[in-house]
Amino acid sequence: MATRIASEPIADIAALRGVIDAVPNAVFVKDRDSRFLVVNSAMCQLMGRSFDEMVGRFDVDFVPADQAAVFRAVDVSIIETGEPNENEEVITDGNGDIRTIITRKQALRLPDGTRLVVGCITDITELRRAEQQVRYHAEHDHLTGLANRGLFQRSLREAILRVSPGGESIALLLIDLDGFKEVNDVNGHAAGDHVLITTARHLRDLADPRDIVARLGGDEFAIIQCGMDQPAMAIRLARSVVKRLSIPIASTGGDLSVSASVGIAVVPGDPLGDDLLLRRADLALYGAKRGGRNTWRLFDPTAEDHQIVY
Numbered sequence: 001m002a003t004r005i006a007s008e009p010i011a012d013i014a015a016l017r018g019v020i021d022a023v024p025n026a027v028f029v030k031d032r033d034s035r036f037l038v039v040n041s042a043m044c045q046l047m048g049r050s051f052d053e054m055v056g057r058f059d060v061d062f063v064p065a066d067q068a069a070v071f072r073a074v075d076v077s078i079i080e081t082g083e084p085n086e087n088e089e090v091i092t093d094g095n096g097d098i099r100t101i102i103t104r105k106q107a108l109r110l111p112d113g114t115r116l117v118v119g120c121i122t123d124i125t126e127l128r129r130a131e132q133q134v135r136y137h138a139e140h141d142h143l144t145g146l147a148n149r150g151l152f153q154r155s156l157r158e159a160i161l162r163v164s165p166g167g168e169s170i171a172l173l174l175i176d177l178d179g180f181k182e183v184n185d186v187n188g189h190a191a192g193d194h195v196l197i198t199t200a201r202h203l204r205d206l207a208d209p210r211d212i213v214a215r216l217g218g219d220e221f222a223i224i225q226c227g228m229d230q231p232a233m234a235i236r237l238a239r240s241v242v243k244r245l246s247i248p249i250a251s252t253g254g255d256l257s258v259s260a261s262v263g264i265a266v267v268p269g270d271p272l273g274d275d276l277l278l279r280r281a282d283l284a285l286y287g288a289k290r291g292g293r294n295t296w297r298l299f300d301p302t303a304e305d306h307q308i309v310y
Contacts, residue, residue: 017051026121029108034058034075037116046121048094063091074105075117082107088124100128141215143193144200152214152222156274159212159224163267168226170267171234174281175203175241177219178259178293187253194251195219195258202244206237222281231266231298238262238296246294259294261285268301 017038020027026043030036039047039054047054047062060068067089074085084106093099105119139151147155159170177199184192196219203213203221212224223241227233241260248255263285265277280299287297 023120026123028119028121030075030117030119032075032079032115032117034072034117043121046093046099046123067091078105078107078117079115099123099125101125141200144197144215146200146204146221147212147214149214149216152212152216152224153274155212155214156224156277159226160267160274160277162226168228169230170277171225171227171230171237172265172267172277172281173223173225173234173238173241174263174278174285175221175223175245176261176285176289177221177245178261178289180219180258183256183258187251187256191251191253191256195249195256198249199245199258199260203241206240206244231264234264234266235296235298238264242294242296261288261293262296263288263299264296265299 017040020038020040023040024042026046027040028036028043029038036054036057039051041051044051044054049062054062058068059071062068063071074087077083078085084104086102086104088100088102090098090100100123102122102124103119104122105117108116108118110116139148140146141148156170156172162168163170177195180192180195183195196215199219199221200213200215203223207213207223208225210226212222214222214224216222223237225234225237241262245258245260248257250256263281263283265280265284267277280301284297284299287299288295291297
């Protein structure tokens with residue numbers, strides 16, 4: 001059990017404990033060495049410690065050393081400058097759970113000149129989780145969980161901006177399901193949804209974790225693939241996609257058969273606009289459809305005027 005430091009002028013502050021215990025947010029008072037002098041019940045609950053276990057201790061006794069060093073630097077700045085501070089931080093609470101908090105600190109000068117740091121912590125974990133859920137639903141397809149068209153277009157623009165001579169190239173694969181309309185018409189929309197969900201799972205399995213897999217709408221999908229070895233990487237992925245999606249999909253009403261046509265376009269050493277890359281990939285997809293479906297085509301940039309792919 002920690003002992004209180006007799007030389008510290010904490011008697012008057014300790015008398016405030018009954019008041020700050022009524023505050024729902026975590027509240028604490030530290031001395032100029034960042035030692036906890038007073039904490040309220042909410043602070044004890046957050047840290048998973050009793051009052052006596054916290055008083056007289058330092059941040060490093062409860063959080064990793066690197067995080068404690070950051071807290072200490074802020075405390076020192078407040079003591080020296082008198083300027084308040086507010087930070088959003090991620091911590092591990094006393095139960096081992098990750099929490100997102102906002103910590104507000106300010107200086108307090110006692111009548112005898114002693115300088116202290118008073119802090120208040122607001123737990124915004126649930127707020128941030130709710131915001132993440134809203135953002136997720138705004139950026140992902142509700143049926144398959146893949147990136148939706150909006151997230152795809154933003155990711156494509158960002159990926160293209162990262163392209164540089166001698167660095168990674170970007171390949172765009174557009175994927176269209178052959179025979180999907182027939183599945184919907186003959187077997188119903190539930191069967192069609194089953195095909196789309198299964199297709200999404202296959203594409204996620206085949207793509208690299210760094211790749212962006214998206215459903216653009218209907219039975220149209222896309223993959224943004226980064227890599228040094230382009231277009232070879234994209235061709236290998238396209239072949240795997242065509243092979244995997246040609247396998248009949250089991251369902252309660254019997255096997256459902258579709259196939260995939262894939263169009264590939266690659267960003268060269270210098271970036272180009274996302275609209276042009278999409279146009280090239282779409283032309284390649286059209287070439288795959290025209291070539292009999294259940295296959296892939298790579299756009300040939302040297303023959304763009306003639307819309308030729310190979």
